[in-house]
Amino acid sequence: MSLKLDESLLAPLPLFSLLERGQIRAILDQAVSRRADAETVVFGEGETAERFYLLLDGTIRVVKVTPDGEQVTSLHIPAGELFGIAPALGRDTYPATAVTASESLFLSWPISLWHGFIADYPGFATQTYKTVGARVNEMNNRIVEMSTQHVEQRIARALLRLVNQSGRRTDAGIEISFPITRQDVSEMTGTTLHTVSRLLSAWEKDGLVNSKRKKIVVCDPHRLVVLGGT
DNA sequence: ACATTAATTATGT
DNA sequence: ACATAATTAATGT
Numbered sequence: 001m002s003l004k005l006d007e008s009l010l011a012p013l014p015l016f017s018l019l020e021r022g023q024i025r026a027i028l029d030q031a032v033s034r035r036a037d038a039e040t041v042v043f044g045e046g047e048t049a050e051r052f053y054l055l056l057d058g059t060i061r062v063v064k065v066t067p068d069g070e071q072v073t074s075l076h077i078p079a080g081e082l083f084g085i086a087p088a089l090g091r092d093t094y095p096a097t098a099v100t101a102s103e104s105l106f107l108s109w110p111i112s113l114w115h116g117f118i119a120d121y122p123g124f125a126t127q128t129y130k131t132v133g134a135r136v137n138e139m140n141n142r143i144v145e146m147s148t149q150h151v152e153q154r155i156a157r158a159l160l161r162l163v164n165q166s167g168r169r170t171d172a173g174i175e176i177s178f179p180i181t182r183q184d185v186s187e188m189t190g191t192t193l194h195t196v197s198r199l200l201s202a203w204e205k206d207g208l209v210n211s212k213r214k215k216i217v218v219c220d221p222h223r224l225v226v227l228g229g230t
Numbered sequence: 231a232c233a234t235t236a237a238t239t240a241t242g243t
Numbered sequence: 244a245c246a247t248a249a250t251t252a253a254t255g256t
Binding site for chain 2: 191194214
C-alpha cells in the first residue's frame with residue numbers, strides 16, 4: 001500500500017518543478033501509492049470523486065461509454081501527469097472511467113487536500129491548469145477531426161499522438177510503450193477494428209509501420225504526418 | 231468511403 | 244487446449 005518515496009525521483013516532474021524540496025516532501029508524505037496490473041479500473045465514470053491521482057509509471061486510458069453502450073477512448077494519460085482531478089473541473093464526480101493500459105504505478109490523495117495544495121503551492125496550481133488546458137484542447141481537436149477528417153487521417157494522427165506522448169525509441173522506429181490492440185485504436189478513432197487492421201496491414205507493407213500483437217512501432221513518422229495532413 | 235458479418239488463422243497463457 | 248487478437252473476403256449502406 002504505502003511506500004517510501006524518494007523526492008529526488010519525483011522532483012524532476014513538471015508538476016513539482018517550481019517547488020522546494022520540503023514542500024515536495026510534505027506532499028509526498030500525504031500520498032498513498034499503489035501498483036496495478038494492466039486493464040485495472042482505477043475509478044469509474046459517475047463515481048463520487050474521493051481522491052485525485054498522479055501517474056508515476058505506465059499509462060492510463062480514459063474511457064467513456066456512450067448511451068448505446070459503445071466504448072470510446074477520449075484520452076491517454078502518460079506517466080508524470082495528474083488524472084482524476086475532478087475538483088479542478090469543479091465536479092464532485094469523475095467524468096470518465098480510468099483504466100490502466102499497462103502495469104502502472106500511481107500516487108493518490110484525498111480530494112479534501114486539493115484546495116490546500118492549490119493555495120499553498122503556486123507551481124502546483126499553474127502546472128495543473130496548464131495540463132487541464134492542454135487536455136481540453138486535445139479533446140476539442142479530436143471532435144473537429146472526427147467530423148472533418150477521413151479515417152486514414154484520423155488513425156494516422158492517433159498513432160502520432162501516441163508516439164509523441166509515450167513513444168519509446170527502438171532500432172526499428174518509435175514504439176508505443178504500452179500494449180495496444182486494433183480494438184483500442186478503433187475506440188480512439190471512432191471506427192472498427194477491421195478498418196484499423198486493414199490499414200495497419202497496408203502501412204506495414206509500405207514499411208510505414210511495424211506491428212505485431214498488441215505492439216505498434218512507427219517506422220516512418222514523417223510519412224504518417226503527411227497522411228494526417230489535410 | 232466505410233461498416234457489418236462471418237469465417238479463418240495466429241498468438242499468448 | 245483455450246481464449247483472445249488479427250487477418251481477410253464478402254456483402255451491405
